[in-house]
Amino acid sequence: MKKALLLLLLAYSFICEAQQRFPTLSTEASIELITIGPGPELYDAFGHTSVRVKDVPNKIDLVFNYGVFDFDTPNFYLKFARGKLLYKLAAAPYKNFEYSYKAQKRWIKSQELNLNQQEKQGAYEFLLNNLSETNRYYKYDFFYDNCATRPYYAVASSVEGSLALQHTGIDTTLTHRDLIRQYVPWNSWGSLGIDVALGSVIDRVATPEEHLFLPNELMASFKTAQVTSGNSSKALVKNSQTIFEPSFIHSYGVPFYVSPLFILGLIALFIIYKTYKDFKGDNGIGWLDTTLLLFTGVTGVLVAFLWFGTDHIATAWNYNILWAFPFHILAAFAVKKVQPARWIYPYMKLAVILMCLLFAHWAIGVQSYAPSLLPLLIAITVRYIYILRNIKLTRIEA
16 A cells, blocks of 8 residues: 555656656647847847747747857857857746847747647747756757757657648759858858858758758748648647847848959959069069968868768768868978978979869869959969979979
């Protein structure tokens, strides 16, 4: 008898604890996908996605945000660079969330999901379970595991039946890089940095599902999505509304006179002009050559680090290493000598060949490079040919 009572007591305690962990939503509760418009900075140029759980009778109005990270993490910047920084799910009062984005003058749109009571409860419990200390952290991936893809899976795992996205209006010819350039203009410093840092793996055509890493694309897909169970189906979104619309829409970019194409174009013109003057004046190798080789070599070290020294998927197979070659650092100090070492001549031949390979890769679509880099890359190639000529003349004279 005592054992039976003890078992009943334990069962009752377990039920009470489960109810405490996962409060039961009322019939008035709603689950909403909240989409935030782009901001003016590179890190918020793509917008943001969160999930709102609203239940007035139970005084619940929370937003679940998968885009949070801790600046106090030890070795924060190193972990971020290496792709080892853990992001986490956080929950906060919705009114604070809304106030923050209104203050940033970014539009806020809501899609109330057409869920039955069991599906609402399932979505809420899924989010609460993710919020636990053991589950809230995850390794962020910009394309495949971010603040937009996580809410999608939270919803997809909660519906009774299968969630079918219609992907109406999606351009199925776009690559991941094309999708980025829709939000970050190609002639901006942010786009230049992205195009140098990310490799050819993002030049693969994105499947419709792979568009969902972008909050706006997820919102558009939810608009026409259907939930199918047996012989019946229903629209995923019950109703949509614009919560806040600022007087202007943010866009990331810079004026042309401070854009990469303008600045790098001026530098390229200077390099070609200096090369012409040096050729006419029969000048030798000088500070410009050392500077160019040092710059491309240091950039190459960064490209190689992102490719081989990090967990980032998108930085692999980066053929920017053809122009940003790490060993150019050694060549920078070798070419400035009055009598360069014998290896520098074949090395500069290799440098010219690498530049030709880069242009070939670009032409046939192996990788799409930053368009704003083109004038500089042409100028660097011209200068490398001049260095090669000078070294050859030096060897003949010797």
